[in-house]
Amino acid sequence: MRRFARRFPWLAFLIRSFVMFSAAFGGAYGFISASASPTAGYDPHAFAIGASFLFALACVALVTMSIRMRFLQKRMRKVSALNEALVDRNWELKEAEERARHLFEAQDDLIVIRDQAGRITYVNDAYCTLAETPRDALVGSAFELTVLEQGDSAHEPNGTSIHDQCIASATGPRWIAWREGMVRIDANRPAELQSVGRDVTDRTETERALSDARDHANAANRAKSRFLAMASHEIRTPLNGILGMSGLLLDTQLSPEQTTYTRAVKTSGESLLSLIEELLDYSKIEAGKIDLDYRPFALSTLIEDITELLAPRAQARDLEIAAYIDERLPLEVIGDSGRLRQVLLNLTGNAIKFTNKGGVAVIVEPGIWPNEISFIVRDTGIGIASDAQQRIFREFEQADERTARHFGGTGLGLSISERIVKRMNGRITLQSAPGIGSTFEVSIPLVASNDRAEAFLPPDLTGQSVMLVAPQSIETSLIARRLERWGAATCMVSDPEVALALMPERTWRAVLIDRALGADAFERLSERAIPHATQRIGLFTPAMRHELQPTATTGLTGYLIKPLRAASLAKLLDMPAHAQATIEETESTASEMTAGEGLSILVAEDNEINALLMRSLLTRLGHRTVVTTNGEQALESWLASDAAGTPFDLVLMDIQMPKLDGIETAKRIRAREAGQRVRRTPILALTANTLVEDRYACFEAGMDGFLLKPLDREKLEEALKHLATGRQLTV
Structure with a gap:
């Protein structure tokens, strides 16, 4: 009965309602009929109570039936709405299935689905076209395309297999990139293997062409490297004889004319050597063979060696060259000193080449980032126009053709330097103005070395006065800056007469006298009597030192060769004024060694x-x-x-x-x-x-x-x- 009621709720409701109404109506009718009988012993009060009871019972039945009817109406409306939703969803699913089918059929990719036995259950038109077989013949068969070559394969974490195959087709071999994975199409059926293939023939041929081109380029690059190595060897061998013999010839007794010619030969050979070095360096960098050798090295030694090496070239052009290393920097850092030396030599050498008056300063100070060191090369040369400042870092480029003709060079130095700096995770910047000069700044991260390098102890000059008698120049300003860092009250004087007048005025810890003031002024300042014990230190270039007479340095307590080394200056300032100490002793020792x-x-x-x-x-x-x-x-x-x-x-x-x-x-x-x-x-x-x-x-x-x-x-x-x-x- 319950099953019948669940299957036919409306009919069950009508039957229940009819039975209840019939029972109530039948009971009321029987009661009234019995009360109307002459022998019934009619009691009007009992009749009224019974009738009222029956009426109430009928009302309750009617109310109950009305409530059930309303409840059933609500249920019917819900069922109707649900039915409509299901109909709409069914249509949507049919439309989605139809769209998916059309999409599969319209795809250029190959789509084939196989059951676990390898039989085809579905193929799209693209697969049928490539197989040249109708769909009816393919479905249910174990058809396989003809594979000419198997390519690379891989597996993804989700179980998808990826592989390439070269397939035979009516238009010739075609490369297909397959993606295969298990899919469940129907809940009542086991999972099937779905294969989706894309024609990548053009891409594969392009990749192979690029690979062949890369192999040819690498082979050509290796051949170029071998050629450059062989050409370098063949050029360097006679060049070694040219430079060496011209050097030996200059050491012999020659006439002024012969000396000029020999120096021209040596200069030309050195220019040729510089050209070869730049071309070889550019070739190595272009081939990606620039290797860095990270080792501990002393900053001050590197910078001062560079300035000393380039000093003869600068002094031959009547230019100043000086270096300053900030005392806040570590004594030793870890990096490729050879490559850094190459970059700084190039920048400083260019600064000397493009400067006609004034000088060049090499300043090393902390950078803007932690463990970063900035190497600043500043000159007072011809400067660079703003539109040429980016161009000069390109290969074989200079500021303009006039510069290239006048100063020479390959235009490779800055390009090589920039690539080396980038390889060292650094950066190179330029600030310049025509007629004022240029400032190149190289900022490179260099970590301090754990090794304890031997360092000089700077003298404590706190509260002491030092007079620097020299023309206003780059070297003078850097010497004064160093003395001030050591605590000295530095007095810079460029007029010899003013210096002579100031000497007796106070107690001087030291008086530094530059020979560039002139021979007469230098002798008067070095021989001037000072009432207090004062060190008098002469500053010379190597050429000035060789031109001096032995009696010219009798009034000095010591002298230094420009460009100055900080350690040498500190050593002389630390010595008593009566001790005669000069660089000459060190030079002779080095010469003997x-x-x-x-x-x-x-x-x-x-x-x-x-x-x-x-x-x-x-x-x-x-x-x-x-x-x-x-x-x-x-x-x-x-x-x-x-x-x-x-x-x-x-x-x-x-x-x-x-x-x-x-x-x-x-x-x-x-x-x-x-x-x-x-x-x-x-x-x-x-x-x-x-x-x-x-x-x-x-x-x-x-x-x-x-x-x-x-x-x-x-x-x-x-x-x-x-x-x-x-x-x-x-x-």
């Missing part, structure tokens, strides 16, 4: 001119030399000296030689030493090759260092000095 101690040196060099140059240079430095022309002779000479008990102190080995090259000769020497000898002979490579792999080959062969051709006389003397003092060779 450079001269060597009569080393026995074996030279392996196949070029006759370079061999003659090496013999002449080493003989002038006081060393004994044996010259061989190939690796076999060098090995024989080394073995003979070892057998005679007079081993060589050093071997200078050319890399490219006939019969036996320098690399193989060095290996054989090291092999003999490992088997028979205790003492290890230092070997330095003489090479015109500048590629990194050539340097690695030298070290792998057991060499201790290398000297680049054209041979730098100062580097050769430095290497011999290290050897003579028992220190490790680091050339």
